[in-house]
Amino acid sequence: MYKKRKYLYALFAFMIAALICIPQALQMRTQAAAKKPGTVKLSSIKATDYNKINIKWKKVSGATNYIVYYKKAGSGKWIKVKTLNNKKSSYTHTSSSKYPIVVGQKYTYTVKAYNKKTMKSGRYSKTGLTTRTVPATVYGLGAGLTGDNTVNVSWNPAGGTTHYVIYRKANDSAPSKIATISSKYTRYEDKNPVEGVTNTYFVFGYSSKFKVYGDGSNTGVSIKVKKKVTPTPEPTSKPEKPGDNNNDNNHGDNDDDFDGPVDPIAMASEVLRLTNIERAKEGAQPLKYNKALQDAAMLRAKEISVKFSHTRPNGTDSSTVGKDVGAAGISGENIAMGYDSPEDVVEGWMNSSGHKATMMMNNFCYMGVGFYKSDDGMYYWTQEFTSMNPNSNGLVIFDANGGTINGNSTYTITGTAGYYAWLSNAPQAEEIVNIPTPTRSGYTFSGWYDTKTPASNRKPLKAAVYTTSGMTVYAKWIPNN
Numbered sequence: 001m002y003k004k005r006k007y008l009y010a011l012f013a014f015m016i017a018a019l020i021c022i023p024q025a026l027q028m029r030t031q032a033a034a035k036k037p038g039t040v041k042l043s044s045i046k047a048t049d050y051n052k053i054n055i056k057w058k059k060v061s062g063a064t065n066y067i068v069y070y071k072k073a074g075s076g077k078w079i080k081v082k083t084l085n086n087k088k089s090s091y092t093h094t095s096s097s098k099y100p101i102v103v104g105q106k107y108t109y110t111v112k113a114y115n116k117k118t119m120k121s122g123r124y125s126k127t128g129l130t131t132r133t134v135p136a137t138v139y140g141l142g143a144g145l146t147g148d149n150t151v152n153v154s155w156n157p158a159g160g161t162t163h164y165v166i167y168r169k170a171n172d173s174a175p176s177k178i179a180t181i182s183s184k185y186t187r188y189e190d191k192n193p194v195e196g197v198t199n200t201y202f203v204f205g206y207s208s209k210f211k212v213y214g215d216g217s218n219t220g221v222s223i224k225v226k227k228k229v230t231p232t233p234e235p236t237s238k239p240e241k242p243g244d245n246n247n248d249n250n251h252g253d254n255d256d257d258f259d260g261p262v263d264p265i266a267m268a269s270e271v272l273r274l275t276n277i278e279r280a281k282e283g284a285q286p287l288k289y290n291k292a293l294q295d296a297a298m299l300r301a302k303e304i305s306v307k308f309s310h311t312r313p314n315g316t317d318s319s320t321v322g323k324d325v326g327a328a329g330i331s332g333e334n335i336a337m338g339y340d341s342p343e344d345v346v347e348g349w350m351n352s353s354g355h356k357a358t359m360m361m362n363n364f365c366y367m368g369v370g371f372y373k374s375d376d377g378m379y380y381w382t383q384e385f386t387s388m389n390p391n392s393n394g395l396v397i398f399d400a401n402g403g404t405i406n407g408n409s410t411y412t413i414t415g416t417a418g419y420y421a422w423l424s425n426a427p428q429a430e431e432i433v434n435i436p437t438p439t440r441s442g443y444t445f446s447g448w449y450d451t452k453t454p455a456s457n458r459k460p461l462k463a464a465v466y467t468t469s470g471m472t473v474y475a476k477w478i479p480n481n
Helices: 002-034 264-281 291-304 318-325 342-350 353-360
Strands: 041-049 052-058 065-072 079-085 090-094 106-115 129-132 142-145 151-154 163-170 176-182 187-190 198-207 221-224 330-337 366-373 379-386 393-399 410-416 420-422 443-449 463-465 471-479
Touching: 041 106, 041 129, 052 065, 052 106, 065 090, 079 090, 142 221, 142 330, 151 198, 163 187, 176 187, 187 198, 221 342, 264 291, 264 342, 264 353, 264 366, 264 379, 291 318, 291 330, 291 366, 291 379, 318 330, 318 379, 330 342, 330 353, 342 353, 342 379, 353 379, 393 463, 463 471
Parallel strands: 393 471
Antiparallel strands: 041 052, 052 090, 065 079, 065 106, 106 129, 142 151, 151 187, 163 176, 163 198, 198 221, 330 379, 366 379, 393 410, 420 463, 443 471
C-alpha cells in the first residue's frame, strides 16, 4: 500500500511539473515567433543615373539584415541583388555583368527583412516599386562660329546613349529638332543657323532600344550668328580715279583693309581684363597673369585649330599641356572658335552656363589666355585655369623604410607640381623617373607604396604626384627567409 501511495505521489509530482513546463514551452515558442521580422514598407525608388537605381525603405523590428531583390517589370522571378545590415535603409544598385541594368528597361525592386538568429524572414511587398533608367544628361556644351556662318556644337560623352538628338531655337522661338546623330560623335556642324539672331542649342541623349530620351541641358549653349552682308556692286559706268573712292582722309571702308596682322598678346590681355570685370560682378577674386600659363594657353589655341576638343591631338587630356611648358596644376579649360573679338568671346562664354561656371570658380587664382589665327582667318580662343602658382615645383620623397638609398634613408626628386612622377607603365617609356633601387640586408625590395605597412594584396604604385608639400612613398620589404 505504501509503495502504491509513493508511486501515486511520484506520478502526481510529474504531472504537476509537466503542467508547469507547458506554459514555459509555449512562452518560448511565442518569443521565437515574436523575433520574426515585420513586413518592409518601401518608401521610394529613383534612377540616379543611366546605370544606377536607388531603393529606400522603412526599418522594421526584429531584422538583422535586409535583402534587396529586383526583376524585369512583369517577370515572375525575383533576383537577389544585395544583403545589407539592419543599419541600412537604402541601397543604390549599380549595373554589372551579373546584375545588369539596361537603359529604358523597367525594373521592379522589393526588400525583405531577415533575422539570422532565428533564420526567419518577414513578409515583403510582392508588387514592389518600379522605375527605369534613361540616358545620362548631356553636359559640357560649347559652340563656335566659323567664317562661313557654320556653328560647331560640341559636348561631353553621355552614358547609356545610342544617339544624340540636337535641338535649336532662335531667340525666343520654341526649340525644334535639327539632327539625330550616332553616339560615337560628340560634335555637330549646323551649316544653316538662323542668321542675325542668337541661336541656342540643346543636346539630348537617346537610347534606340526602348526609345527613351535623357535630360538635356537646362540652359543649352547660345551663340549669336551674324547676318551675312551681300556686297553692293560698284558702279561700272565711270572708272574710279586714284584716291576718289573714299573720303578726304582716304582710309577706305572695306573690312579687308583691316584684316592685317593680329597681336595675340593684346588679344589675350583683353580677354583677361574682361574676364576679371565679370568675376568682380560675381564677387570672385581677380585672376592673375602668368607667363607659363599663357604659353600653355597659346599652345592649346593652336591645337584646337587642329582638333576642337578638350582632348589634345595626341590623345591626352588638355590639362597635360602644362607639362609641355612647365606650368603647374592646370585644372580648368574653356575653348571657343569663330568669335571676332575679345568682347565677343567673353560674352559667348558668359552666355554658356558651363563655361561661365568655370570662369567664376573662386578657387582659381591664375588664368592664361590663348589666341590663334589659322591660315583661313579663323580665330581660336582658350582659357587655362589653375588654383596654384603655375611656376610651383613639387617634390616626391622616397623613404627607404628601414633600408638605404645610396647610403641615405630618403631620396627626393623635383618636378612640376601637380604632375606624375612615373615609376612604371608610363604612357611613354621616357617619362619613367630613374630612382635608385633601395637596399636592406636580409630583405628583398618589392616596390613603392603610399604607406609604410601596405596590405598584402595591394600592388606597388605606378606613379607618384609632385606636390608642393612633398608626397612621401615608402619601400616595401620581404624577408629573404
